[in-house]
Structure formats: structure tokens, C-alpha cells
Amino acid sequence: MVKWTQRINCRSCILAFILVWLVACSGGSNISENFHDPDMDFALLRTVAVMPFDNLTTDRLAAARVRNTFMTSLFATGVVYVIPSGEVVRGIKRAGIENPVIPSPEEIAKLTAIIKADAVITGVVNEYGQVRSATTTANVISVSMQMIEKESRKVVWSASTTKGGISAWDRLFGGGGRPMEDVTEAAINDLINKLFY
């Protein structure tokens, strides 16, 4: 009978090491959360207002960039009409909303009446920019959003996503990861998929 120590040859050791190493290195993030209100009929939504997003990053334009990409991408689906940002700003001013990134239910009711929206989407950009690990860098984005329906003033959809980050490829070959715009688009597409499907 062959002992188990004799079965472990050099090749299998190397293969096991590579496998463990790859798993350990694969830090490219792909995390997501999703909530849909089971009582909500999303097919009724025709017009949506996207509020300015909260920015928890050091990049002062991160929220504006993500919101812009989200609005155009949502428009491009052709499923809902997205109220233009200038019109949303006018509505915020007329409704007297003090902090548009976290509007109260009363403020949402006022706003939706002014701009004739069926729902309001708010969002938070948690992370936007480069992450570094030793000598490797890559771009990462982390966004969460929620939709509040005008009649019930309840959160009917909520989702979050994280895209980008340092992958095994980045660790092995460098390159700085994917461009920030591409990572943003991937995150937005993920959120839109979660909203509709």
C-alpha cells in the first residue's frame, strides 16, 4: 500500500499552490444586494426623477458623474421617462427641499406633484476612484440606490453594487485596472438590470 505522503508529488503541490494563490488574489469585486417591494407593480412607473446623489468619496464630482451615467442609461432603456436634471433642480427649489440627497416623504410628495414624477430615485456613491494594494492599483466603484414611490412614499426598490477593484490579472500583470468610466457603466448597468429584471 502506498502511503499518502508518497502520493503527493511535486506537480500536485504546485497546482494546489497556484489554485490557492489565485483564489486569494482574485479581489475584483462583484458584490450586489437587491430588494423589490412585492406589492409594487413596476410596470405602472412611467416617469422617474433622479435626485442628486450623496457623495461619500473624496472626488467632488463622483456623485454628478454617476448620476449622469445612470440617468442617460435609464433613458436608453426606453422603459421609463427620466425627468431632465435641470427640471429636477427646478422642482427641488420650488418644493423647498433643504437636503435633496435625502428627501423626507413630505418633500417627495411635494416634488413629485411639481415635476409630475411617479417615483423618485435617490443614491449614495460610497466609493469612487483608485484602490491600491502594494504596488497594484485599480479603479473601483460602490453605489447604492433606492426608489421611493410617490403615492405610498415607501421604498419600493433598493439595490447596491460594487464593481472594479484589483483582480488577479491586475496583480499579475499590472495595468491599473479598467478605466473609471467603464467601471461606472458596469455598475450602472448592474443596477438597471436589478431594477427591471
Place this chain on the structure above:
Amino acid sequence: MILSTSYSIRSGFILFAVLIGLSVAAGPNYAEEGAGETGSGQKRPKIAVFPIFNLSGTPAPLKHIRQLLSDNLKADGQSIIDEQVLENVFARNRIRYVGGLDFPAASAVRQEAGADVVLITSLEHYSYVLPPKIALTSRLVSTGNRIRILWMDGVGLAGDDSPGLLDLGLIENPDTLLEMAAQRILTSLSEFLSTGRKQSDFPSASRKHRPKVIYRSPVLDPAVPYTVAVMPFFNLSERNFAGEIMALHFVRQLVAHDNFNVIEPGVVRAALLRGRVIMGGGISLADADLMSRLLKADLVLSGKIMDYQDFQGAAAKPKVDFAAEIFEEKSREVVWAALSHNQGDDGVFFFDWGRVNTAYVMAGQMVQLAVEDMVEPE
């Protein structure tokens, strides 16, 4: 045989007459009256060369550029309004804005200086740091009661656009680059003045500069002629005047399409001032309605610019990121929206092949493809 010869002579004569007639009809119609006459009998417009409007955000030899344009136009045989006469008209009528033409300015320039058309030139980039870079946009606008953009063209050059073998083709002198840019503009203008061609053909834009996200409503009919007002873009970038530059890119591309009647940016600016429109975060529906009414526009194009970077130096790569949308007056809805972003080294893998050196050229290609999608959707 004699009959057939006389027939061919007659048909040749008719063909010649038709060709002459077509060439006259194809020529530009500058204004209803006042155009000067050349020795050959062909009417030539009196051109007022406006001072250069500096959108570069840096000090630049503006007087030199204006002089270069005036001198070259004179050498080409064009009738140019004297600079001092024009300055007097500006002083009398308190005209300070030279980046566009509104109705009072158009009327004053026509009546007091006798100009049929105005050449408005914007300097969008100027860098004398090696390699030098320059970007110019010019347009010819008719004066009088009917302000129309007759011709528009632009050029963006960098000293290292074609460095060639051992950098023998590298242009180090900014004046040389400036002369090249002016020459290109004037060649296109001369061609317009003789043939009526609106602008030189755009080089085919690279597919990598296509908009990344596009929305197009079926309401927007490519066959219908539209009057378009292009608003200055809401500028979120760190570059001064990026909003105005991006608006000019759209104006230039839209002017090239026959089914768009683009309102002169000077008239749009005057309407924005008259309507006291402040675009906080973009244009609202009420503002778009007001602009449509004031300007009699079917479409109002506006947008946001997030990045318009044009760094100095050889290793620097430009970056442009913008979003544009179009309001339609009748439906009171956004009928077209696009999101576009690119960097100068996108899709470049070997030896800088395919690299774009100026934000002007890259933005031009991005807008060209966006407008093509608007006109001819895939």
C-alpha cells in the same frame, strides 16, 4: 453630318450655359444687398473680421491671429472691413462680446461698417509648451435682419501630430503651427466663398469615439427639417469655458447637416440674457420652453461636460466626458440623449498609433458620431 455637328455645338453650348447657371446658383447668398463686386463681376461680400474670442483660458497672441486671418483674406482678394472702422462701431454701440453675433450688433455692423458677413473666430486651445498645440473654430455669419451661419469650420493641431522618422516632422515653433491652422481655416473659407460648400469634409471618425450610451425617441424624425438652439453646456469640468467649447462643437457638426437650421450662438446668448435663464444643474423644461419661444426653435440642445482636459506636454493625453440631451418643443420631452467619454490613448497599443493629441480633435470626433446617430440612427 453638318446637321449633327451643329446639333452637337448647340447641345454643348446649352450644357455650358447650364453649368454656368448651376455654378452661380450653388454659390453662397450672403445678403440681400451691399455685396461688393470683384473685377470678374462676381459679387464678393464685405467681411468684418471680429477680434478673436479667447476660450483657451490662457494668454494667447489674439491680435496676431486676427491680423493673420485678415491679411490672408486680403491676399486672397476678399473685401475686408478696416479694423479701425470696426473698432469705432464697437465703441459707439458698446459691443463687447465678440464670440457671437446678436441682432443689435448685426444691425450696427451692417449699417455703420457696411459689412455683409462677419467672421467670428474662437481660440479654443493655445499652448506654446513643446509640443505646441492650437485649436481654432471660425464661422461666417450674415449680418442685417436675418442672422444665419453661412459657413463653419475648425482645426485642432499639435506639434507632434506627425513626428515622422526621428522626429523630423515635429513642429516646435508655435507660430508655424498657428500659420498652419490659419491656412487650413482660410482654405476652407475660400472654398466656401467660391463654391458655397459649408465646410471641409470631416475625416471619418474612429468608432472608438462613438457615444457610450444613446437614447433616441421615435418622435425625432431625421427627415424633418429642425431649427436647433444649442445652449452652452453646464460645465462641471475644471477647464474654463468648456461649456461654450462643447456647444460650438455641436453647432459645427449640426451646421454640416442640411436638415438642421442652427441658430447663431450669439442670438442664443442674447435670448438667455433676455430670459434671465440661469442653468443650475442643467436646463429645465420651463427654460427650454422659453428658449423655444424666444428663438422659434424646434429643438433645444443642452448638456453637461464633466471633463475637458487638454494637458501640456508630449506625454499628456486629452480626456473628454460629456452628456447631451435634446428637448423637443412640441412634445415637451427629451427626444435624444447621449453619454460619451474618451481619452486620447483609447485603443492605442503600439507606438502611439491612433493616439489623439488634442481634446479639440477628440471632442470633434465624439460629437460628429453623436450627431450622425441623431441624423441617421443605426
